[in-house]
Amino acid sequence: MELSELRQVLPPDEPAYRAKQIYRAIYNQKVADLVQISTLPAHIRAELSEHAELGLPLADSRFESVDGTRRYLLRLSDGRTVETVLMPEEDRDTVCISSQVGCPVDCKFCMTALMGLERSLTAGEIVGQVLFVARDNGLTISPNKPDSRRFNIVMMGMGEPLLNLANVLKATRILVDPNAVGMSERRITVSTSGIIPRIEELSESEVRPKLAISLNASTEEMRQQLMPITKKWHLKDLLEVCRTYPLRPWEKLTFEYVLLKDVNDTDADARRVARMLANLNCKVNLIALNPGPGIPYETPLPERVASFQEIVRRSVPCFVRRPRGLDIYAACGQLKRNA
Numbered sequence: 077m078e079l080s081e082l083r084q085v086l087p088p089d090e091p092a093y094r095a096k097q098i099y100r101a102i103y104n105q106k107v108a109d110l111v112q113i114s115t116l117p118a119h120i121r122a123e124l125s126e127h128a129e130l131g132l133p134l135a136d137s138r139f140e141s142v143d144g145t146r147r148y149l150l151r152l153s154d155g156r157t158v159e160t161v162l163m164p165e166e167d168r169d170t171v172c173i174s175s176q177v178g179c180p181v182d183c184k185f186c187m188t189a190l191m192g193l194e195r196s197l198t199a200g201e202i203v204g205q206v207l208f209v210a211r212d213n214g215l216t217i218s219p220n221k222p223d224s225r226r227f228n229i230v231m232m233g234m235g236e237p238l239l240n241l242a243n244v245l246k247a248t249r250i251l252v253d254p255n256a257v258g259m260s261e262r263r264i265t266v267s268t269s270g271i272i273p274r275i276e277e278l279s280e281s282e283v284r285p286k287l288a289i290s291l292n293a294s295t296e297e298m299r300q301q302l303m304p305i306t307k308k309w310h311l312k313d314l315l316e317v318c319r320t321y322p323l324r325p326w327e328k329l330t331f332e333y334v335l336l337k338d339v340n341d342t343d344a345d346a347r348r349v350a351r352m353l354a355n356l357n358c359k360v361n362l363i364a365l366n367p368g369p370g371i372p373y374e375t376p377l378p379e380r381v382a383s384f385q386e387i388v389r390r391s392v393p394c395f396v397r398r399p400r401g402l403d404i405y406a407a408c409g410q411l412k413r414n415a
């Protein structure tokens with residue numbers, strides 16, 4: 077719940093500061109139970125527990141990779157599970173969170189696609205993944221502490237976040253509000269397969285994460301094959317919406333490109349990508365395919381990836397994303413409940 081919603085579930089004769097007191101206690105002090113808000117009268121607790129539930133998802137299982145990546149299978153209140161991944165790095169921690177249980181978008185290289193969509197997550201379940209991982213690992217999220225490591229969130233787990241945009245934006249507001257979790261918008265990124273009208277809607281939101289687009293092909297035809305959603309939302313129009321996207325002064329678009337051996341990884345593809353993106357304020361992240369059962373593609377050799385990067389880099393910054401947690405199926409596109 078946001079502050080305005082909390083106000084509504086409290087009895088109308090309660091003092092105005094009450095909702096804010098509870099809101100801060102939950103998201104800022106991160107109490108685990110209403111009992112921990114010691115100044116809260118008993119009747120309010122009773123009232124609240126009738127309209128709302130306070131709690132975090134439960135860890136059904138956790139897997140730890142040799143590279144330090146942790147993958148959690150988190151159980152929601154209806155018994156369904158989603159995956160959340162923590163990737164510790166030298167100077168920062170990145171949490172990859174899910175926006176849906178499964179995904180309705182049918183990308184041919186992604187294991188989450190094989191599940192189909194079970195349901196979308198609530199804003200509480202989205203924020204809950206972040207708070208759970210922070211608590212489980214003793215991480216401080218608040219930016220005001222000079223000693224705290226940088227904490228980043230990427231909405232790149234299970235699901236298509238822009239098909240659950242209202243909840244993604246509500247979760248973002250709670251994560252960003254200084255009275256709640258208090259993160260910077262610059263540290264939250266949402267990734268989409270390219271749902272054009274939702275990108276436009278996102279651009280109109282006052283508080284919003286940074287935008288990443290999964291490009292994954294260099295031609296309209298190839299993208300229609302790999303990401304059939306392109307038949308509905310064409311690559312040409314997707315690039316057009318990117319061209320007019322209102323970036324904030326500190327912001328760049330990110331394009332992700334999954335390299336599939338002998339499919340979309342040739343030098344000719346790289347040249348087309350370079351040309352396609354040359355006039356955009358953006359960077360490119362290349363990801364060599366993370367393979368998995370049921371995925372009919374292979375991973376290109378490192379030399380191929382390097383050659384692709386070299387070509388794209390001539391026109392826009394281009395990085396190769398190191399796969400994390402491959403041994404525990406925690407890497408991009410591998411999220412599927414194969415506990």
Ligand code: SAH
Pocket residue numbers: 185186187231232233234235236237267268269289290292332333334363364365366367371408409410
């Ligand atoms: N649905 C959103 C966000 C989740 S997918 C989206 O598609 O953008 C996050 C990223 O993982 C996307 O860029 C996607 O292209 C990539 N991905 C999917 N399957 C992959 C695989 N098998 N190997 C590597 N990356 C993959």
Ligand code: SF4
Pocket residue numbers: 179180181182183186187188189233234235236268269290409
């Ligand atoms: Fe869904 Fe993203 Fe996987 Fe495509 S790549 S199926 S949009 S999670």
